[in-house]
Amino acid sequence: MFAGxxxxxxxxxCMIVDESKNEVASAVRRTGMSLRKVADEVYKEALSGAGLEPDGIKVVATGFGRKNVDFADSIRTEISCHCKGCYHHFPRALTIVDIGGQDTKLIRTNVEGKIIDFKMNRKCAAGTGAFLEEIARRMDVPLEEMNGLALSSEREIEIGSYCTVFTATEILSxxxxxxxQKDIVRAVFGSVIKRIQEMNPLIGDxxxxxxxxxxxxxxxxLLEEALGREVLKPPKPQFTGAFGAALYAMM
Amino acid sequence: MEVLVAFGFKVYFPENHSALIGARKIADDYIPVANAVGYSPEICSYLTSDIGAYLRNETPLKDAYGVSSIPKPDVLAVNTNQCRDLYEWFSFFGRRFDAPVFSIHPPKYLDEVEEHHVDDVAVQYEDMIARLEKMTGERLDEAKLKEAVALSLEATELWKGFLDTAVHVPSPLTFFDGTIHMAPIVVMRGLQIAVDYYKQLKAEMDERLENGIAAVDDERFRIYWEGMPVWGRLRKLSEQFVDLRACLVASTYCNSWIFDDMMPDDPIRSMALAYTKVFVNRSEPAKERYILDEIKRFKADGIIFHDARTCPANSNASYGMPARMMEDHGIPTLTLDGDLNDLRCWSDEQATTNIEAFIEQLEER
Structure with a gap:
């Protein structure tokens, strides 16, 4: 068994996979303040979910707190792990867009799944999860209702600002x-898509x-609409990094 | 520099003072002070650090050398071959100290430096010399100018020799060593002391080469650094690269103080050529050709571009160069957003992950 x-x-x-790269168990929690503790908790939760003991399981840690996971056998950046995870599901040249809590990453790979280049958003929250959280709070919409609200939108409006604070001001106007509200929320998601398109050309798959x-x-x-073609969705997109880390644990 | 040395001036460099402020990690105390009096946070953070420190009447020179403040200048001399900000910066001190600002403005963005460009700059040098003669009441001693140019040339060749030892695999030095040892070639050109310094340094490097001493143990990757240093993060970055067993073998930045076109027999024209030819003053294609040659010469595996927020003149990631390096020449590139002095523009977290991921990318190639 291998854990990421x-x-x-x-x-x-956390995701645990078997020798055939199939998921055995997974778990997720809010990161909070203690990185070591939360890593330990998700790992234990996944282990107990699969009825496993930690002995003999190889662990690779990734993400911004990767260095805090002292029980991991090795670490790998989330850039490599997302790439590994996505390539497993779609073994061809890819442009991977990972929208995370604090940053958005764009990774381009070749047909062998090797990274050609990657970019991270600049030191700014626009286009990231933090941006959506801030806007949800400002608009007094529970975060989990944002998606549903946007789906019910019937009118297209545009939000053009570059930065979270300016976007909030634009929303006020x-x-x-x-x-x-529903149209504004949809436009907020639209602005996330625009920020991504500015980062790198979204070529190929x-x-x-x-x-x-x-x-x-x-x-x-929204991204399919912007690109005019299908956008690939890995199973359990939230776990792609953990899955990729588990695949590294196998190597 | 050489002209001022020939006139017998003691020369003080605000740029070096700013680098010192940056390396001491105190720039963020001073930049806002300059911002408040109208110098934008988007312009050169060397300028804002230095002017801010001056306005606060503080200097790291106090701790280091017991010098309580920057010296009062009789004259400010500036060449805008690197940027316009330098001129505005010197003009600030010109107003403060009621001292004249003499400037040379070479033609910019040159693909090749042609004779007429050199003519233009040589005339500007002659004009500056005439002003200095009027101001000091003394004629320029041509023998002294030739001597200063000869010493500059000697120092610059030694400096190049030092940097070029990094052509060897593994490299005996890193870019970070270069940033520390570059001070004499910047502020002591035209003086014997710079020559003596680099003779000693070059000898040390030759000794390292002879004994097979590498700057980075078990060097796995060789990387070219393009752009300014992040002065407040020299140690942190150098340690990260050592941990990753990657060596920053060369940089345009350190190379920019190689002025090997200097000719003691033709001091003015050769200075005009050398100072106009500098990398920062060149066209995008000329810069690209230069970097490609250096990548080949130093056997670099990739390029890290430092896109310094407040130094567009010396950042080369803004006009598509990283993408061209990758797509046209297959060279892996990484762009780090940051700044030379303003650490508010720098994210340790993002930089660390980006660098680590770049090395992982090179590992898996």
Whole structure:
């Protein structure tokens, strides 16, 4: 058995796979303040879910808290792990878009699954999960209702600002203009898609992954609309990094 | 520099002072002070660090050398071959100290430096010399100018010799060593002391080569650094690269102080050529050709571009060069967002992960 633990900025994920690379168990929790503790908790939860003991299981840690997982056998960045995880599901040249809590990453791979280049958003929250959380709070919409609200939108409006604070100001003016909440929320998701398109050309087969898209499937629709073609969705997008880490544990 | 040395001026470099402020990690105390009096946070953070420190009447020179403040200049001399900000910076001190600012403005973004460009700059040098003669009441001693240019040339060749030892695999030095040892070639050109310094340094490098001493134990990857140093993160970054067993073998930045076109027999024209030809002053294709040659010469596996927020002039990731390096030449590149001095533009977390992932990318190639 092999385990991958992805200590992300918002959530910590663990996935255990068998020799055939099939999922045996997984677990997820909010990351919180103690990275070591939460890593231990998700790991134990996944182990007990599968009725396993930790003996003999190889563990690879990834994510921003990877260095805090002291029981891991090795570490690998989330960039390599997302790439590994996505390539397993879609073995061809890919453009991978991982929307995380604090950053968005764009990774391009060749047909062998090797990284050609990658980019991370600049030191700014726009286009990330943190951006959506902030806007949800400002608009007084529970985060988990954002996706549903946006799906019910009937009118297309646009939000053009670059930065989280300016976007909040722009939203205030939309509210003043009498725009509906659901249309504004959809436009907020639309602005996430725009930020991604500015980062790198989205060439060839595009995969969307990460916790934000797992909870907000409208992002698939909006990106497909923007690109005019299908966007690939890995099973359990939130766990792609943890899955990739487990695949590294196998190597 | 050489002209001022020939006139017998003691020369003080604000740029070096700013690098010192950056390396001491105190720039963020001073930048806002300059911002508050109208110098934008988006312009050169060397300028804002230095002006801010001046306005606060503080200097790291106090702890280091017991110098309580920057010296009062009789004249400010500036060449804008690197950027316009330098001129604005020197003009600030010109106003403060009521001292004249003499400047040379070479033609910019040159693909090749042609005769007429050199003519233009040589005339500007002659004009500056005439102003200095008027100001000091003394004629320029041409023998002294030739001597200063000869010493600059000697120092610059030794400096190049030092940097070029990194062509060897494994490299005996890293970019971080270069950033520390570059001070004499920047501020002591034209003086014997710079020559003596680099003779000693070069000898040490030759000794390291002879004994097979590498800067990075078990060097696995060789990387070219493009752009300014992040002065406040020299140690952190150098340690990260050592841990990853990757060596930053060369940089445009350290190479920019190689002025091997200097000719003591033709001091003015050769200075005009050398200082106009600098990398920062060149066209995008000229820069690209230069970097490609250096990648080949230093057998680098990839390039890290430092996109310094407040130094667009010396950041080369803004006009598509990283993408061209990768797509046209198959060279892996990474771009780090950051700054030379303003650490508010730098994220340790993002930089660490980006660098680590870049090395993983090279491992799996």
């Amino acid at each position: 633990i992805d200590v992300g900025a918002s959530a910590t994920k 939309k509210i003043r203009e009498g725009e509906k 595009v995969v969307l992954t990460g916790g934000v898209v797992a909870h907000n499937e409208i992002l698939f629709d």
